[in-house]
Amino acid sequence: MSATPLHKKVATRGHLKIQDAHKVYDPEGAAVLAVDNCSLEIQPGEICMIVGPSGCGKTTLLNAIAGFHSLTSGTIHLDGEMLCGPGKPKAEPGADRIVVFQNGALFPWKTNLENVAFGPIMQGTMSPQEAREKARAIMADAGLSGMENNYPGEISSGVRRRVEIVRALMNDPKVLLLDEPYRALDSLTKSVMHEALLEIYYRNQVTIFFITHDLEEAIFLGHRVVIMTTRPCKPKKILTVDIPHPRDYSVLTSPRFRELMDETMEAVHEEAVKAFAAGEREG
């Protein structure tokens, strides 16, 4: 495996620092502790995979970074700038942190091209004309030419995910927040999606915060895999994946990959059993 970087640029931004994140839902009533004392630092350009059982509070953490939910206490910094923290429980959503949703959120009433061009037009950073031109170019780069004028409903779910990631990258975000984006895909499509994501990553060097249930996916894609405890959520084990990038699917059969799987499987299984016993629901 060659270690020659395909990287066109080295990431200098997208340093995400979570300190003592704490989230209690319904503090006056049921007081469900979703995230407890969770600290995590993600380096610029790192692919950080978050693995944990259903409903463990991973998505709560993602929502706090994205600015959809507040934290009860704790601080999140992005490149030294405080997103949320003391005196500001909820971050402002912004185009520097873009979420790719579990069930996909391309606007079905806009064509793929209109979807990709949406961000810069809304922010007023490009004229609609410019935005469409850039969208066309960036779609071509990602191998999505020819479907600019289709609606998302006309293309396969795998391709939809790629369009959605391209829509995010169009805004030159510092961090991509992916919430189990490939969950609903079959394993064959998934493998294609993984390689496509890595290819896009090698070109863009964006920081990736990637939530998944799938340990194999996590080790294949990630620089590091953070295994979360079941609710309340905090890092239980952090695994550094020392298989060099760029990776392709041959990695899956390498002995090192198997070793890493074995090393983490137990920790993941333990939490899954705990979550199952606690009867946690998807959340």
Next chain:
Amino acid sequence: MPGLTVVFTEWVSKNPPYGLSIYTPEYYQHVLTSVQRVAIAFGLATLLGVPFGLLLGWSRKFKDFVFPVFEILRPIPALAWVPLAILMFKGTESPVIFITFLPAFFATTLNTMLGVHSIDESYIRAAYCLGAKRAQIFRHVVLPGALPFIFTGLQISMGVGWFSLVAGEMISGEYGLGYVIYSGYTLVSYPVIAIGMITLGLVGWISSALVRIVGTSLMQWRVRSLGLGDGS
């Protein structure tokens, strides 16, 4: 009961024994009057109901204040409004149009509001992520997202509009298809009643088709995504 032949002969007769056929100018005056009344009432219901429904769906505060009143007024049947409408408005036109407008307005408003509620939260979050402001989200996410429900509402609105129109015309007015049916009844003239009914069926069907055509042309994405037709 008259046979279909009697009705049909009357309908296409140049010299209709009961005085109503496609050759008598009154026939068209009745149709035109009804169509005009429905068009005005439906137009007003759409113009007021869609923005009102969007506001109810989009603003929590507005809904908290207004919706309870709306929900008390809505179940009152259009027919119950007839006496009040006749006393409130002068002439014969306004009461009939008001009676037609009312249920159409309720149907449009309610469906539009449900349309806003039906929009997946992810779309709104995605738009915020991509840097859209609240007003832009309203324009680019809420409005198109609610459109399928809005058009369902308009279909229902058209249906209940015709329904109440006929009720209104039977009670007040000297023209219109409801009046035709009612006068056919008072003169015990079966063919006139039947012609009135068949004509209502036809114009009702055409008006629904028009709403559907406008809907499909505004929502090409649905036609193409769901394979509802040849949208290429």
